[in-house]
Amino acid sequence: MSENDSGHPPDLMNKLVSLCKRRGFIFQSSEIYGGVGSVYDYGPLGIELKNKIQQAWWREMVYRHDDIVGLDAGILMNPEVWVASGHVGAFSDPLVECTNCHRRFRADELTEIEAGLPEAQQCPTCGTTGQWTDPRQFNLMFKTFMGVVEDEAATVYLRPETAQGIFVNFKNVQDSARRKVPFDIAQVGKAFRNEITPGNFIFRTREFEQMEMQFFVKPGTDEAWFETWKERRMAWVESLGVRSERLRLHAHGKEELAHYAKAAFDIEYRFPFGWQELEGIHNRTDYDLRSHQEHSGKKLEYFDQAANERYLPYVIETSAGLSRTMLVVLADAYDEEKIEGETRVVLRLDPALAPVQAAVFPLVKKDGMPQIAENLAADLRGRFNVIHDATGSIGRRYRRQDEAGTPFCLTIDGQTTEDGTVTVRDRDSLAQVRIPVEGVAGYLADAMSPAP
């Protein structure tokens, strides 16, 4: 792979957008009304893939470690939370506007403006050069009102990150789950940001989901834990089947660090549009707990009985976008190959993440084949997500499943009615083997790699 070549098929993003719509992974929100800016809906296959990634994350974070527990906090919170967290004051991006076409951009994404040369920067939309307003800070939080009066006193925010729900519940969780530091709270949920330049499909949207973990540690042990979590998180992304040569860790320089962070690394993926963040790993020190303690007036210190000492724990945070992880998984799995002059599009998803694990086809709609196929699908359902498809030529049915990432197609044909065997077609190698109908469930279970 050369420096300029991401190794993805040409024009991948457009192909992905259309495949996702065609196969029911992702739709534009409110499409029949012309859509709404950068919000997406997840269709029948999309929700399966998203759930599987989320479950894999939960299994890895909550079930695999003794010191991690889960939480599901509300999206709406007391607005003081966002004052204490620094979001009301500092959760903003520098915004500039092209005075010709009035499109707005993040100044830090326009290289010449970043370099202090606004007069040299062309507007990416209309091409006008150097016609920019001065950068001003634009707060990314969505505001709404709680209760019946729409005034400042009733203002609440749609949370821009899930993390604060964890911090304000630190004491509740620690007391009720009887946890000793170090321990961790994990949460998956919606977050909202009024992004200035959303785009690249579901890469940057205004409504999205995060999978966040806050690991509470004794100050002084934070740097070692930071290293541990960097390694664990990278290994997890690789376990989803994402190619390691398209992953890297990027250390934040001093000027990049968020207002709360002592150190930060991003796990970056090589998207068709360049290296971009997939997940952030941050050493947040005791910034958040200290700030909430001051603003709320409630003690949030941890008492270490054995050492008879009180302290505010430091926090190592791992913060991944669920929808962004899904884009990584889709982009990495998308493949095209030429077979007998025709292009086959195939999503080479890890079988454990595939929305549908097996499709059952009767070769033709006669000689008892549809009934055998229906019975087999019914038998497999519950243990596996299985579909039964009897329409169209067998070739078309295979193609549909290849695009959906279904790892196995099971075909009932004339021989099945004679000897009770079915054909299992492997999505990736296209190899076909015959196995007895009764052996299919065991075959599928064996063939699925253990869930990441």
Ligand code: ATP
């Ligand atoms: P960026 O610099 O790209 O705006 P960030 O550094 O502000 O992102 P964090 O606040 O660290 O991002 O958020 C953690 C994770 O949440 C990101 O790594 C990303 O996967 C996801 N995320 C953040 N913003 C969005 C968004 N607008 N759409 C989709 N996912 C997002």
